[in-house]
Amino acid sequence: MALTQQHFENAEALTAQFAQSLTDILAQGIEKRGRASLVVSGGRTPLALFKTLSKTDIDWSKVDVTLADERWVGEEHEASNTRLVKDNLLQNNASVANFVELKTDDADAADGIAQAESNLSSMSQPFDALILGMGEDGHTASLFPCSAQIEDGLNLSSGKICLAVQPTTAPHQRISLTLPAILNSRNIFIHLTGDKKKAVLEDALEHNTELEKPVTAVVNRAPVTLMWAP
Numbered sequence: 001m002a003l004t005q006q007h008f009e010n011a012e013a014l015t016a017q018f019a020q021s022l023t024d025i026l027a028q029g030i031e032k033r034g035r036a037s038l039v040v041s042g043g044r045t046p047l048a049l050f051k052t053l054s055k056t057d058i059d060w061s062k063v064d065v066t067l068a069d070e071r072w073v074g075e076e077h078e079a080s081n082t083r084l085v086k087d088n089l090l091q092n093n094a095s096v097a098n099f100v101e102l103k104t105d106d107a108d109a110a111d112g113i114a115q116a117e118s119n120l121s122s123m124s125q126p127f128d129a130l131i132l133g134m135g136e137d138g139h140t141a142s143l144f145p146c147s148a149q150i151e152d153g154l155n156l157s158s159g160k161i162c163l164a165v166q167p168t169t170a171p172h173q174r175i176s177l178t179l180p181a182i183l184n185s186r187n188i189f190i191h192l193t194g195d196k197k198k199a200v201l202e203d204a205l206e207h208n209t210e211l212e213k214p215v216t217a218v219v220n221r222a223p224v225t226l227m228w229a230p
């Protein structure tokens with residue numbers, strides 16, 4: 001599949017255009033189906049986008065928001081993606097959006113999978129927009145190449161929407177959308193900043209297997225738009 005690349009001169013220009021594109025997609029989903037669904041990733045990259053998106057003028061009460069992955073920590077923990085989204089995206093106009101939890105009170109992510117999948121089934125699918133980040137190891141969501149769960153996570157016929165992942169190169173047990181769940185999206189974006197990550201993605205697409213660089217498994221199977229700035 002093709003990777004459409006949108007390159008911006010700086011992160012501010014990327015954020016402005018990305019927020020507008022997402023706003024248009026969500027407004028269209030609401031108009032056509034009554035509700036729209038947005039899947040976002042955690043990490044540092046999306047922070048400015050979340051803040052800008054939170055102020056856009058759509059009927060956020062008709063938008064369901066969830067995460068592509070979550071660290072299995074409480075919302076009070078600094079590593080919580082749920083906290084990141086609630087503190088930065090679900091503010092302002094977007095404060096009335098419906099957040100669909102991946103995290104449960106179970107001690108282990110594996111025990112929370114059934115509830116997470118039930119929660120996700122309430123969202124309009126295919127997801128209207130799904131935003132992925134990428135680590136320099138080529139992981140996306142929490143599909144980590146270092147994890148014992150990576151083959152299961154990339155398995156298109158697993159029948160799974162989520163899975164528990166224990167990375168060895170990053171902290172915390174995770175819950176992640178599987179590859180089939182990620183691909184069940186109308187619009188898939190990879191959101192990157194910096195030359196290093198762009199080079200990692202380009203090199204991965206050229207030289208690596210999907211198990212080595214899981215982000216390539218998404219690009220190989222769906223139209224993906226890369227939103228990149230230096």
Ligand SMILES: O=C(O)[C@H](O)[C@@H](O)[C@H](O)[C@H](O)COP(=O)(O)O
Nearest residue numbers: 041042043044045133134135141
């Ligand atoms: O939970 C997470 O950490 C994310 O979902 C993860 O996949 C992230 O998108 C990349 O690790 C990039 O993170 P940065 O934006 O911080 O570089």
